[in-house]
Amino acid sequence: MENLPQIIKQFVKQLQKEIKEDVVCQKQSSAVYLVSLRGLATTFVVYRSLLLNVCHQEDMFGSLAVHIDEDLLQTKMDIVIARITAIAGKAKRIYARKTTLARIDKHTAMAFQQAYHLQVPLPGKYRYGLFVEGELMSVAVFSGGRRLFNSTTTSHRSFELIRFCHQSNHLVVGGLSRLIKGFIQEFNPGDIVTYVDRDWSDGKKYLQLGFTFIDNLPAQRFYVDAESGLRYHEKQFQKMKDRLCQSKKYTMVENLGSAKMRLKV
Numbered sequence: 409m410e411n412l413p414q415i416i417k418q419f420v421k422q423l424q425k426e427i428k429e430d431v432v433c434q435k436q437s438s439a440v441y442l443v444s445l446r447g448l449a450t451t452f453v454v455y456r457s458l459l460l461n462v463c464h465q466e467d468m469f470g471s472l473a474v475h476i477d478e479d480l481l482q483t484k485m486d487i488v489i490a491r492i493t494a495i496a497g498k499a500k501r502i503y504a505r506k507t508t509l510a511r512i513d514k515h516t517a518m519a520f521q522q523a524y525h526l527q528v529p530l531p532g533k534y535r536y537g538l539f540v541e542g543e544l545m546s547v548a549v550f551s552g553g554r555r556l557f558n559s560t561t562t563s564h565r566s567f568e569l570i571r572f573c574h575q576s577n578h579l580v581v582g583g584l585s586r587l588i589k590g591f592i593q594e595f596n597p598g599d600i601v602t603y604v605d606r607d608w609s610d611g612k613k614y615l616q617l618g619f620t621f622i623d624n625l626p627a628q629r630f631y632v633d634a635e636s637g638l639r640y641h642e643k644q645f646q647k648m649k650d651r652l653c654q655s656k657k658y659t660m661v662e663n664l665g666s667a668k669m670r671l672k673v
Contacts, residue, residue, distance in 0.1 A: 413441075416433065416441055418485070419443075420433045423443075426493055426498070429446050429496070429498075430446045431444070432445075432446075438456070439456050439460045439462055440462075450474055451470075452492065453473050453474065453476065454481070455475070455476070455478060455661070456478050457479045458482065458659065459659065460659060461659050462477070462660075464607060464627070464662065475608075475663065475664060476607075479637040479638075483637040487576065488526070490577050493577055494577075500577060501578075502545060502579070502580045503581050503582060504538065504583045504585065504586040507538040507539060507540055508538070509538055509539075509590045510537055510539060511535065511536055511537075512544070514535065516535070516537070517532070517549055520547045521549070529571070532549035532550055534550040534551075534552075534595070536590055536591060538580055538586065538587065544575070545578055546573070546575070546584075546587065548571070548584065548587035549571040549572070550568065550570060550591055551567055553565035553595070554566050556598070565595075566599050567600050568603075584613070596673070599673055600673065601670045602619070602668075602671075603667070604667040606624070606663075607663050618672075619670060621667060622667075622669060623668050624667050625665045625666045625667070627663055629661070630662075631658045631661075632659045633658060634658065
C-alpha cells in the first residue's frame with residue numbers, strides 16, 4: 409500500500425471502508441494498476457491517466473474487467489466507488505414496485521446526473537424519475553423522437569435512452585425496466601436505442617430487458633488536464649486548445665467506446 413500512487417491509495421482505502429471487504433491492488437505496469445475484491449470475479453483496471461497517455465485494453469483483461477481512469481478518481485471518486493459498491497452487491501436495494509414513477513424537470517434531471525453520473529449531464533427532451541417517499545432515487549433521460557422509414561415506406565418514431573443512473577449507494581431493482589415502460593406507455597415509440605459504455609458494462613442487463621446488440625462503436629479520445637483532472641472530449645479539446653493554458657500538461661485517454669443496442673417495441 410505504501411508504494412501506491414497517492415490517488416490510488418486513497419481510492420483503495422475509501423473503497424475498502426465502503427464495502428467492508430479486503431481490497432487488493434497490484435501494479436501491472438507503469439500505466440496500469442489492478443484492483444480486486446474478495447469473492448468478486450470483476451477486475452477493476454485503473455489507468456494512470458494523470459501521468460501518461462493511456463489506451464484501454466479489453467483483450468488483455470477480458471470482458472469482466474471495469475476500466476477506470478485516474479482522473480475520474482480525482483474528480484468523481486465518490487461516484488466511482490458507489491458504482492463499484494453496486495457491482496459488489498453492497499448497495500442498498502430498493503424494489504421498483506415500491507417506487508413512484510413521475511416526469512421530472514430539466515433542472516432536477518441535470519442536478520441528479522451531476523451528482524450521480526460519471527459522464528457529462530445531458531438535458532434530453534423527456535425525463536423520468538423513480539421516487540421513494542418523495543426522494544428521487546433513479547433517473548432516465550430520453551431524446552426526442554426521430555421518424556424513420558423502412559423499405560415499405562411505413563414509418564416509426566425512434567428515441568434514444570441518453571442517461572440512466574441511481575442515487576449513490578442505492579440500487580433500484582427493476583428500476584430501468586420501470587422507467588422504460590413508463591416512457592413507452594406515454595409515447596408509444598417504434599424503438600429505443602441506447603449506447604452502453606463498454607468501460608463499465610458488457611451490455612447483459614440491457615439484453616435481459618429485451619434490447620438487441622447492433623454494433624460496437626469506435627473508441628472515444630479525451631484529453632486530461634494532468635493537474636486538475638478535468639477532461640475534454642477530443643473535438644472539444646481541438647476547438648478550445650488555443651484558449652487553454654499552454655504551460656499545462658495534457659494527457660490522452662482512449663476508452664473502449666460504446667455498444668449500440670436497440671429495443672423494438
